[in-house]
Amino acid sequence: MAEREDLQRQDVEQERRSRGAGDRDSAAPRSAEAVLLGLQRSVGNAAVTRAVAALRAEEDEHPAGPDWSAPIEPEADERAEEGRAEAAAVQRHADEETVDWRSEPVQRAAAAGAAVQRQGGAAVKTFPGFKSIRYNATVANAAWKAWAETLRATTKTSRREQGFWIQWDATTVPNATGKMKTVGHVTGTVVGNNQGATINLGAKPADSGDWYTVGSFHTHTPTRHRAVGRVVGPSGADHNADTSDNVAGLVYDYLPVKNGAIPAGHPIWSKAKIWHSGPVSRT
Amino acid sequence: MISDEGAVHLAREAVAGAVQLPDDARAEVHREDGTVVVVFPTDLPPGVRGPDYHARVTLDAASGEVLDVLGGS
Numbered sequence: 380m381a382e383r384e385d386l387q388r389q390d391v392e393q394e395r396r397s398r399g400a401g402d403r404d405s406a407a408p409r410s411a412e413a414v415l416l417g418l419q420r421s422v423g424n425a426a427v428t429r430a431v432a433a434l435r436a437e438e439d440e441h442p443a444g445p446d447w448s449a450p451i452e453p454e455a456d457e458r459a460e461e462g463r464a465e466a467a468a469v470q471r472h473a474d475e476e477t478v479d480w481r482s483e484p485v486q487r488a489a490a491a492g493a494a495v496q497r498q499g500g501a502a503v504k505t506f507p508g509f510k511s512i513r514y515n516a517t518v519a520n521a522a523w524k525a526w527a528e529t530l531r532a533t534t535k536t537s538r539r540e541q542g543f544w545i546q547w548d549a550t551t552v553p554n555a556t557g558k559m560k561t562v563g564h565v566t567g568t569v570v571g572n573n574q575g576a577t578i579n580l581g582a583k584p585a586d587s588g589d590w591y592t593v594g595s596f597h598t599h600t601p602t603r604h605r606a607v608g609r610v611v612g613p614s615g616a617d618h619n620a621d622t623s624d625n626v627a628g629l630v631y632d633y634l635p636v637k638n639g640a641i642p643a644g645h646p647i648w649s650k651a652k653i654w655h656s657g658p659v660s661r662t
Numbered sequence: 663m664i665s666d667e668g669a670v671h672l673a674r675e676a677v678a679g680a681v682q683l684p685d686d687a688r689a690e691v692h693r694e695d696g697t698v699v700v701v702f703p704t705d706l707p708p709g710v711r712g713p714d715y716h717a718r719v720t721l722d723a724a725s726g727e728v729l730d731v732l733g734g735s
Contacts, residue, residue, distance in 0.1 A: 573680060578711050578712065580709075580711070595711075605680075607731050608731075609713075609733050611735075614735055623708070
């Protein structure tokens with residue numbers, strides 16, 4: 380009982396800290412469209428105009444915001460206190476997933492529609508890289524939904540991962556505004572809190588028509604009810620699998636607390652991000 | 663200074679109840695900066711994404727005191 384009360388106090392403290400961080404993070408919101416329009420004004424590039432149109436179309440098709448239809452964890456006694464932390468986590472997610480075009484080659488946006496480039500006389504397809512995939516609205520929404528479902532599915536005795544493959548439409552730009560979809564959604568084996576969690580995404584979907592498989596995604600699990608902490612971020616096995624599959628790997632996991640790890644009993648709705656695993660992009 | 667065998671024994675004791683180790687779990691021992699790190703690696707099938715080890719235990723090389731216990735992801 381004392382341990383449980385201690386964990387509850389930690390959650391309340393974590394929520395208080397995370398709310399403060401959320402306020403700071405949201406001080407300068409920056410939408411992808413606003414940045415693209417800024418580019419358009421400064422360089423007057425027609426390709427940027429097309430990218431803005433594509434982004435607007437994407438937003439119309441996939442309105443932003445998490446899907447709250449995911450299953451709710453059955454622990455009502457914890458839901459009340461963690462609900463507030465969840466709201467703060469949603470805000471942080473929205474801030475994190477804001478596109479920062481300064482980190483993407485501007486040439487990629489300027490080369491809208493030119494997914495196939497010529498190098499040494501041979502046609503070489505340019506695939507979207509990790510950041511482009513991560514910031515794609517469709518992928519970001521699916522990733523957040525999977526992460527939230529993973530957290531909600533965590534109980535005092537069990538937890539499991541979720542994952543999917545990511546495909547890109549080669550008739551669109553190879554950056555965040557290109558058209559992407561998530562396929563092959565799977566849930567990992569349910570494991571006890573004294574076991575490591577794994578997930579098998581199955582065979583990489585074959586390319587089909589203009590759709591190319593360019594990424595994989597999976598979640599890691601909380602230590603909220605575990606007796607041990609763990610290192611965060613992709614494992615060596617994650618890296619090897621993504622390298623073998625020749626895809627950019629995305630892993631939703633917590634930010635480290637100390638020495639690259641989170642402790643046992645880490646609050647469920649603590650700050651997290653999408654980590655990179657394997658190659659930067661498919662080749 | 664604790665031996666490798668002693669370190670593995672202490673590491674198994676440290677994770678008992680907290681991490682389920684397979685009966686045939688291997689142990690790897692590394693020494694660094696006055697500590698002994700005992701790792702119980704996993705054997706995942708190809709293509710499976712998961713942790714690299716069941717548990718990673720850090721002990722004081724002189725006293726054998728358990729300094730840290732980490733599980734797999």
